[in-house]
Amino acid sequence: MSNKSLPVLGVVIVTYNSEDVILDCLESLLAARSVRLHIVLVDNASTDRTVETLRDWASGATAHAPPADAPFAVPVSAKPLVLHEAAPGDAPADAGLTLLHAGVNGGFAAGVNLGLAHLAQRPEIGRFWILNPDSLVPPETPAAFAAWPEPEGGFSLMGGRLLYHDAPERIQGDGGRYNRLTGVTSNINFSRRHAEAAAPSAERFDFICGGSMVASRAFYERAGPLPEDYFLYYEEVDWAQRRGGLPLVHCPSGIVYHRAGTAIGSPTMSRGPSVLSAYFLHRARMRFMRRHHPASLPIAYGYGLAKAAQFLLKGHRAQAAALLRALHGAGPPVALCAALGPGALRRLSAGSLQTRSLPESPGA
Structure with missing residues (x-):
């Protein structure tokens, strides 16, 4: 990461109780070739040993073995590594590996925004890669994102191909x-075979999947930070609506393997949604429709009722109850409170998740 002639890429990874997956992600990133990375980890007040795990790993106090089930060989980086720890705003902007302590679980977007603000201090970083902590990155992927040709006039958001870690021949999404x-x-090319599915045209996209999403500096400065009031889900869908005339871009060589749903129990090919996922997914969906398509709210509400009925017919009473709470603007089920943390609950109950004002959509 010291060669000044290489392309530069900023990376933001938000962790919350990610001790079981984050080291695999980081080791794969540190094996990147032909690119200079500035990696910012933002910990959303994890209640497990995520922070201690990162410290022990960086210092070399605890050895980390590559994952046995990885779709490709993941080398182990030399230790010790310098891990700069700080509260947001206090860390040196030129650090190669930084851990920011958010102090509260403010949701996915709130954590990402802290990381983006930190990286934006470095003028040489023109692209910011938002990456899930439960990802594995082939060594060529970061350079592909950093050096992918920019269309005339620039771009807003860039994505690649997300593949399932536990079924690497299958696509989670291209956009x-x-x-x-x-x-x-819906994810384009969802569940299709990687070897058989051609790269789609980004003109078909409405948004880039938030698990691996590259924002240009031009877009970030024009659209502002991610909206924080969703907490989970739909942040990237909303953000993409603010792109104005800046197009979405697809980088076919931007491959990422994703362990889907490890943090919040999002549905996968073989598993339905957790209670937490059911609540926040439909809470966010209704919030998005209220903001961008208010005339369709009755239809969106009816869809939610039908989905709740489907959960009941399948015996998933807790998911149905959570979905109905989300539809009617109620807070999360009591069973989720401990999982979210006290700070998150305070922000949810106060309705103050939007900590930064949103600019008007370009061209609106």
Whole structure:
């Protein structure tokens, strides 16, 4: 990461109780070739040993073995590594590996925004890569994102191909679309075989999947930070609506392997959503539709009722109850309170998740 002639890429990774996955992600990133990385970890007040795990790993006090089930060989970096720890705003901007302590679980976007603000202090960083902590990154991927040709006039958000870690031949998504009547999102090329699915045109996209999403500095400075009031889900869908005339871009060589749903129990090919996922997914969907497609709210609401009925028919009573709470603007189920942490609950109950004002959508 010392060669000044290499392209530069800023990386933001938000952790919350990620001790079981974050080291695999970091080791794969540190094996990147032909690119200079500035990596910022933002810990959203984890209640497990995420922070201690990072410290022990960086110092070399605890050895980390590459994952046995990795789709590719992941080398182990030399230790010790310098891990700069600080509260947001206090860390040196030129550090190669930084851990910011958010102090509260403010949700995905709040953590990302802290990381983006930190990286934006470095003028040489023109692209910011938002990456999930439960990801594995092939060594060529960071350079692909950093050096992918920029269209004339620039771009807003760039994505690559997300593959399932536990089924690496299958695609989780190449980009996303959403239904203007229900707000339901879908991943392009979902579940198709990687070897058989051609790279899609980004003109088909409505948004870039938030698990691996590169924002240009031009877009960040124009659109502002991610909206924080969703807490989980739909932040990237909303953000993409603010792109104005800056196009979305697809980088076919930007491959990332994703252990889907490790943090919040998002649905996968073989598993339905957790209670937490059901609540926040539909809370965010209704919030998005209220903001961008208010005329379709009755249809979006009806879809939610139908989905709750489907959960009940399948015997998933807790998921149905959580979904109905989300539809009617109620707080999260009591069973989720401990998982979220006290700071998150205070922000949810106060309705103050939007800590930064959103600019008007370009061209609106």
